[in-house]
Amino acid sequence: MIINKKNIEDFSKNLSELDEIKGRSLWHDARQRFFNNKAAVTSLILLSMILIFSFLGPLFAQWSNEEIDWVILGDISTLGIPSIETGHFFGTEELGRDLYSRVIQGTKISLMVGVIGALIAVIVGTLYGAIAGYFGGRIDGIMMRIVDILMSIPYMFVLILLLVIFGRSIFMLFIGIGLISWLDMSRIVRGQTLSIKKKEFIEAAIATGVGNFTIIIRHIIPNLLGIVAVYATLLVPGMILTESFISFLGLGVQEPNTSWGALISEGAGTMRYGTLWQLLFPLFFFVVSLFSFFFIGDGLRDALDPKDR
Amino acid sequence: MLKYILKRLSVAIPTILLLIIISFFLMHSAPGGPFTSERPLPDEVLKNINEKYGLDKPIYIQMFNYVWGIVTDFDFGPSFRYKDRTVNDIIAQGFPVTLKYGSWAFLFAVIGGVTLGVIAAIRQNTFIDYFAVGFSISAQVLPNFVMAPILVLIFTLYLGWLPGGGWEGGQIQFIIMPVIALSTSYLASIARLTRSSMLEVLNSDFIRTARAKGLPRYKIIFSHALKPTLLPVISYLGPAFVGMITGSVVIDMYFSTGGIGLHFVRGALNRDYSTIMGITILVGVLTISFNLVVDILYAWIDPKIRY
Numbered sequence: 001m002i003i004n005k006k007n008i009e010d011f012s013k014n015l016s017e018l019d020e021i022k023g024r025s026l027w028h029d030a031r032q033r034f035f036n037n038k039a040a041v042t043s044l045i046l047l048s049m050i051l052i053f054s055f056l057g058p059l060f061a062q063w064s065n066e067e068i069d070w071v072i073l074g075d076i077s078t079l080g081i082p083s084i085e086t087g088h089f090f091g092t093e094e095l096g097r098d099l100y101s102r103v104i105q106g107t108k109i110s111l112m113v114g115v116i117g118a119l120i121a122v123i124v125g126t127l128y129g130a131i132a133g134y135f136g137g138r139i140d141g142i143m144m145r146i147v148d149i150l151m152s153i154p155y156m157f158v159l160i161l162l163l164v165i166f167g168r169s170i171f172m173l174f175i176g177i178g179l180i181s182w183l184d185m186s187r188i189v190r191g192q193t194l195s196i197k198k199k200e201f202i203e204a205a206i207a208t209g210v211g212n213f214t215i216i217i218r219h220i221i222p223n224l225l226g227i228v229a230v231y232a233t234l235l236v237p238g239m240i241l242t243e244s245f246i247s248f249l250g251l252g253v254q255e256p257n258t259s260w261g262a263l264i265s266e267g268a269g270t271m272r273y274g275t276l277w278q279l280l281f282p283l284f285f286f287v288v289s290l291f292s293f294f295f296i297g298d299g300l301r302d303a304l305d306p307k308d309r
Numbered sequence: 310m311l312k313y314i315l316k317r318l319s320v321a322i323p324t325i326l327l328l329i330i331i332s333f334f335l336m337h338s339a340p341g342g343p344f345t346s347e348r349p350l351p352d353e354v355l356k357n358i359n360e361k362y363g364l365d366k367p368i369y370i371q372m373f374n375y376v377w378g379i380v381t382d383f384d385f386g387p388s389f390r391y392k393d394r395t396v397n398d399i400i401a402q403g404f405p406v407t408l409k410y411g412s413w414a415f416l417f418a419v420i421g422g423v424t425l426g427v428i429a430a431i432r433q434n435t436f437i438d439y440f441a442v443g444f445s446i447s448a449q450v451l452p453n454f455v456m457a458p459i460l461v462l463i464f465t466l467y468l469g470w471l472p473g474g475g476w477e478g479g480q481i482q483f484i485i486m487p488v489i490a491l492s493t494s495y496l497a498s499i500a501r502l503t504r505s506s507m508l509e510v511l512n513s514d515f516i517r518t519a520r521a522k523g524l525p526r527y528k529i530i531f532s533h534a535l536k537p538t539l540l541p542v543i544s545y546l547g548p549a550f551v552g553m554i555t556g557s558v559v560i561d562m563y564f565s566t567g568g569i570g571l572h573f574v575r576g577a578l579n580r581d582y583s584t585i586m587g588i589t590i591l592v593g594v595l596t597i598s599f600n601l602v603v604d605i606l607y608a609w610i611d612p613k614i615r616y
Contacts, residue, residue, distance in 0.1 A: 149320070149324045152324055152596060153328055153596075154551055154554065157588070157593070160573070160577050160585070161335060161577075161585055161589055164585060165335055241452055245559065248454040248559060249558060249559065250578070251577055268457070268458035268461075271458065271466070272473070276462075279462075283455065283458075287450050294449055294450070
C-alpha cells in the first residue's frame with residue numbers, strides 16, 4: 001500500500017484542528033442538523049418572509065381593510081382585478097374592500113390563533129402529562145383515562161356547540177381550541193416523563209428532599225423541552241387548520257376580523273363569477289405557511305429526536 | 310377476547326353517557342331559552358309551550374327524560390326551530406346522504422392509500438415512490454375545505470364535466486367530487502403510513518427467510534408482509550373516521566349535498582339547540598362505537614396483544 005505523504009499531512013492537520021474544537025452540546029448538535037436540512041431552512045425563510053410581510057405589509061397598503069372602494073363596487077370582476085394603478089395589489093373582495101389589507105389581517109389572525117393555541121396546548125399538556133407521569137399509579141390511571149375519554153369525543157362538533165352557546169368570538173375560539181389541543185401533548189409528555197423519572201438525577205433530587213412539584217418544574221420539564229418543541233411546531237399548523245375549518249363554515253372569526261379560512265370561504269363562494277384572485281391569494285398564503293410549519297416540524301424532529309440519529 | 314370486549318365496553322358506554330350529559334348541561338347554560346325572541350310571547354303561551362316541551366320540570370328530570378328518550382326510543386326530541394319536525398326527522402333525512410358519500414370516501418381512502426403505499430414500498434426509490442411521497446406530503450396542506458373549491462374550479466368551471474353541487478338522489482356524478490375532496494388527505498396519510506410500515510416489514514427477518522426459501526415475490530407480499538403492514542393503518546382508521554365525519558360538514562355546506570352536516574351548521578347559525586345536540590350525540594356514538602370496533606379488530610389481528 002502506498003502511503004501518500006499529503007494524506008498524512010492532511011490527517012495530522014486535521015488532528016491538530018480537532019484539539020481546538022469545543023465540546024458540542026445537544027442543542028448545538030441539533031442546530032447543526034437542523035440547518036443542514038434544506039427543506040426546513042427554506043421553510044424557515046419562507047415563514048419569516050410571511051411574518052415580515054404581515055407586519056411591514058400595511059406600510060405599503062393604499063387602502064385599509066375596512067374602506068370600501070365605491071368606484072369599482074359596481075363591477076368587481078373587471079375593475080377589481082389585482083393592479084398597481086388602483087392600489088389594490090391583490091384586487092378587491094366581493095364588497096369592494098382591499099384584498100391586500102384583508103390578507104394581511106387574516107394572516108395575522110390565523111398565525112396568532114395557531115401560536116396561542118399551540119401555547120395553551122404546550123403549557124397545559126406539559127404540566128398535565130408531567131404530573132400524571134411523575135406520580136404514576138392511580139393518579140396516572142385516572143388522569144390518562146380522562147384524556148382517553150376526551151379524545152374519543154368528536155371535538156369539532158363540541159367546539160361548534162360551545163361557539164353557538166357562548167357566542168362566536170375569537171376569545172371563545174381560543175378557549176374551545178385550548179380545551180382539546182393539549183390532549184396529544186399530554187400523552188407524549190407522560191410517556192417521556194415515565195422514562196426520565198427513573199434516571200439517577202431524579203433519585204438524587206428525591207434523596208436530598210426536593211419537593212415533588214419542584215422536581216417536576218426544575219428537573220423533569222427542562223429535559224422534555226426538545227420533544228415539546230417538536231410537537232409544538234407541529235401543533236401550530238393543526239391549530240390553524242382547526243380555526244380555518246371553523247371560519248370556513250362561518251362559525252369562527254367574525255367580521256370585520258378575518259382569517260385565512262374565512263377568506264378562502266369567501267373566495268370559494270365567488271369564484272364562479274370570474275374573480276379567481278379572491279380565492280388564490282389567501283389560498284397561496286395558507287398553503288405556503290402550512291407547508292413551512294410541517295417542514296420545520298419535521299426538521300426539528302430529525303434534529304432533536306434521538307431515535308432517528 | 311370476551312373479557313377484552315367487555316372491558317372496552319365498560320369505558321365506551323360511560324363516555325357516551327358523559328357526552329350526552331355534558332351537551333345537555335351546555336345547552337341549558339345557554340343564555341335565553343329556546344323560545345325567547347325579539348317579540349316576547351305572552352306568559353300563558355310561553356307556559357303552554359314550556360309544558361309541551363317539558364321545560365317546566367326541574368332540570369334533572371328533564372335530563373333524565375332526555376337521556377331515557379335517547380336510550381330507549383332513540384328519540385332526540387322536537388326541533389326548537391322547525392315546529393313540525395323532530396330531530397329524528399332531520400337526522401333521517403340527512404344521515405343516509407352522509408353515510409353514502411362518507412362510506413365511499415372511507416373505502417376510497419383506505420383501498421387507494423394502502424395500494425399506493427404498498428406499491429411505493431415495493432418499488433422504493435422509483436418514480437412511483439417519489440410520486441407517492443410527494444403526494445402524501447402535499448396532501449397535508451390540502452384539507453377538504455381547500456380541495457373542494459379547487460375541484461369545483463377544475464371540474465366544473467374549466468372542464469365542465471361535473472355538476473358543482475347538489476345530490477339528486479345520489480347519482481354518480483354528484484358523488485365523485487365530495488368523495489375526492491373528503492378522502493384526499495386521509496388517502497395520503499394512509500399511503501405514507503403503509504409505505505413506511507411496509508418498508509420496515511420488508512427488512513425484517515421473516516421476510517428474508519421467506520425469500521431464502523424461494524417463495525415468489527407476490528406470495529411474500531400478500532401472504533406474509535401485508536398483514537403486519539396493516540397494523541398501524543388499522544389504528545389510524547379511528548382518527549380517519551372522526552376526521553371524515555367532521556369533514557362531511559364542509560362537504561355538505563360546499564356541495565349542498567344535504568347531509569347531516571348541513572343541518573348541523575344551519576342549526577348552529579339558528580341556535581336550534583336540540584338539533585345540534587342530537588347530531589353531536591349521534592356523531593359521538595358513531596365515533597365511539599367505531600373506535601371500539603377498530604380496537605377489537607386490532608386485538609384480533611395483532612398476536613402480540615394479550616387480553
